[in-house]
Amino acid sequence: MEKYDIAVIGGGPGGYVAGIKAAQSGKKVCLIEKENLGGVCLNQGCIPTKTMIKSVEVLNSIKKCGDFGVIGVETVGAGIDMIKLQQRKSKVVKQLTGGVGALLKANGVKVFKGSASFIDKQTLQINENQITADNIIIATGSTPAQLPAAVSGGEYCPCHAPCTTRDVCTTIITSEEALELAEIPKTMVIIGGGVIGIEFAYIYANLGTKVTVVEMMDRILPMVDEEITSQVTKMLQKHGIDIFTEAKVTNIAGTEVYFEHGGTKKKVDGSKVLVSVGRVPNTEGLNLETLGLKMNRKAIETDGSLRTSIPGIYAIGDVNGVSMLAHTASMEGIVAVENILGNHHTIDYDKIPSCIYVHPEIAAVGLTETQAREKYEDIKVGKFPLAANGKATVEGSAEGLIKVIIDAKYNEILGVHIYGIHATDMISESVLAMSLEATAEDIPWAVHPHPTVAEIIPEAFHAALGKAIHSL
Numbered sequence: 001m002e003k004y005d006i007a008v009i010g011g012g013p014g015g016y017v018a019g020i021k022a023a024q025s026g027k028k029v030c031l032i033e034k035e036n037l038g039g040v041c042l043n044q045g046c047i048p049t050k051t052m053i054k055s056v057e058v059l060n061s062i063k064k065c066g067d068f069g070v071i072g073v074e075t076v077g078a079g080i081d082m083i084k085l086q087q088r089k090s091k092v093v094k095q096l097t098g099g100v101g102a103l104l105k106a107n108g109v110k111v112f113k114g115s116a117s118f119i120d121k122q123t124l125q126i127n128e129n130q131i132t133a134d135n136i137i138i139a140t141g142s143t144p145a146q147l148p149a150a151v152s153g154g155e156y157c158p159c160h161a162p163c164t165t166r167d168v169c170t171t172i173i174t175s176e177e178a179l180e181l182a183e184i185p186k187t188m189v190i191i192g193g194g195v196i197g198i199e200f201a202y203i204y205a206n207l208g209t210k211v212t213v214v215e216m217m218d219r220i221l222p223m224v225d226e227e228i229t230s231q232v233t234k235m236l237q238k239h240g241i242d243i244f245t246e247a248k249v250t251n252i253a254g255t256e257v258y259f260e261h262g263g264t265k266k267k268v269d270g271s272k273v274l275v276s277v278g279r280v281p282n283t284e285g286l287n288l289e290t291l292g293l294k295m296n297r298k299a300i301e302t303d304g305s306l307r308t309s310i311p312g313i314y315a316i317g318d319v320n321g322v323s324m325l326a327h328t329a330s331m332e333g334i335v336a337v338e339n340i341l342g343n344h345h346t347i348d349y350d351k352i353p354s355c356i357y358v359h360p361e362i363a364a365v366g367l368t369e370t371q372a373r374e375k376y377e378d379i380k381v382g383k384f385p386l387a388a389n390g391k392a393t394v395e396g397s398a399e400g401l402i403k404v405i406i407d408a409k410y411n412e413i414l415g416v417h418i419y420g421i422h423a424t425d426m427i428s429e430s431v432l433a434m435s436l437e438a439t440a441e442d443i444p445w446a447v448h449p450h451p452t453v454a455e456i457i458p459e460a461f462h463a464a465l466g467k468a469i470h471s472l
Helices: 015-024 039-044 046-063 082-106 195-207 226-238 326-340 369-375 390-394 423-435 453-464
Strands: 002-009 029-033 110-113 116-120 123-126 129-138 142-144 150-152 187-191 210-214 242-244 247-253 256-261 264-269 272-275 279-281 313-315 354-356 361-366 379-385 401-407 413-420
Touching: 002 015, 015 029, 015 082, 015 326, 039 046, 039 082, 039 326, 046 082, 046 195, 082 110, 129 326, 187 195, 187 264, 195 210, 195 226, 195 354, 226 242, 226 361, 226 369, 226 401, 226 413, 313 326, 354 423, 361 423, 369 379, 369 401, 369 413, 379 453, 390 453, 401 453, 413 423, 413 453, 423 453
Parallel strands: 002 029, 002 129, 029 110, 129 313, 150 247, 187 210, 187 272, 210 242
Antiparallel strands: 116 123, 123 129, 142 279, 247 256, 256 264, 354 361, 361 413, 379 401, 401 413
16 A cells, blocks of 8 residues: 555645645655546636637627728628637647646656545545555535526536537536537526626627526625626626526526516526536545544535644645635645645635636725725725726727725725726736735835836825826
8 A cells, every 4th residue: 555645636726736835845745636637727617718718809809900900801700610619728728737747747746547535534545546645635626506496397417528419418507518518509598697607608698699697696796896896797788698686596497597586587598508606515425424524514624724623634725615716726735735844824815816707807806895894994995997097098998997995094905906908917916915915005116117007006006095196
C-alpha cells in the first residue's frame, strides 16, 4: 500500500493547485480525479462559457463594424456556426486541461484516474487500489441542483457531456448540457436568474434564441449591487430577453414551464428548458458517513483554515459550500496546504471578487451599498460613468458605471462595483487595495495611464471624497 504525505481528491482549480503547492513544498503528493483534470471550471464552467461568450462578442463586433468606418465587409446574415463554435471550445478546453496535467507531472504529483472513497481517516480506496496519507484534502466540487418542482412529460437530461445523442434528449437541461448543444434552439426558458442563468441568457439571446428568464427573487443577480442590477436588467431586455421576477415555477410539462407571477398563473414554452437554480456540493461516493464528518446541510463544514471536524482532513472549493468560485477554490487549496505545513493562514471571504461575463461585464468586491448602509452608521458613495471615460468611448462601449463605497469616518474601502468593459480585469486593483487596507485617499495617488478604462477607478474615489474631477 502506497503512503503519501498529502492526498488530494479532485483535480479542479482547488485540487490541482493544492497538489502543486504541496509538491513544491517537498511533500509526497497524489491526486485522484475520476473524470478530466481541471474540474467543472475548465470542462463545464468558466472556460467553455467564456469561449462561447467570445464567439458572441466577435459576432456582435462584426455587426457593428460599420460604426467604426469599416467597409467592404458583408455583415448581412452574419451568424454563428454552432459546430465550429463547439470545435473551438473543445480545442480550448483540451489545451488548458492538458496544461494542468503537464504541471502536475512536472511537479511530481502522482495522478490516479478513478473514484476515491474513505476507508478510514487516512486510507482511501481508489478503484482496486488502496493508499494512505497523513493529510487528505477533499476537493470534489459540485453538481447542478435540480428544481424542486413537479416535472411531467419528460425528465432531466440523462446524458453527460460530451454527448452524441443531444438531439433526442429531453428538453430539460442543466448548464452542462447547455454547453454542448449542436444547434441553436429557437426558444429557451431559463429557470434561475443567478450568475449561470444570466450568462447563458446573454449567450443564447445573442445567438438568436428567444430567451425567457424566470427568477424567484425580486430581481435577477440578487448578489449584485441593486443599481447595477437595474442597468443589467435593461441591457438584457434590449437583447430581447423576457424577465419575470418574483416568479415561482410550479410545474414543467414537456416544453411548457408553468409559474406563478403577480398573483396569476402563467406559462411559457421553450424548446429547451435550462434549470439553473444553483449547485450542490458533490460528496457522493466518498463514504463520508464512515468518518462522521460534521456537515452543513450537504456541504462539508470547515473553519477559516479549511480544516474539517476531523484532524488531517481538509475540504476546499465548492464542496465546503462557502464560496463556489474557481478562484476561491484555488486560494483555499493554497491556504489548506500552508496549514498542513504548520503555517497559520486563513482566507478572508469578504475580499473575494465576483465576476459576471455579460457585455458589458460585471465585477465586484466587498459590500453592496445596501449591505454597507446596514452594517455601518455612515458611508460615502462615489460613482463615475463609463460615458465620461475616453477609452470606453473610443472602443464604442461606454455603457455602465463604477461605484465605490467607503466608510465616512476612516475612509475605509467597503466595496467596489464595476459595470463596464474590462470590469473583470480591473477589479483586481480594488481587491489588492482592500487586502492591503489602503484607504480611499490612497487610490487617486496611484497614477493610472491615459487613455485607459482603469482611469474610472481613481475618478470614483475622487467622487466619494467629494472632489470629483471629470464628473459633475
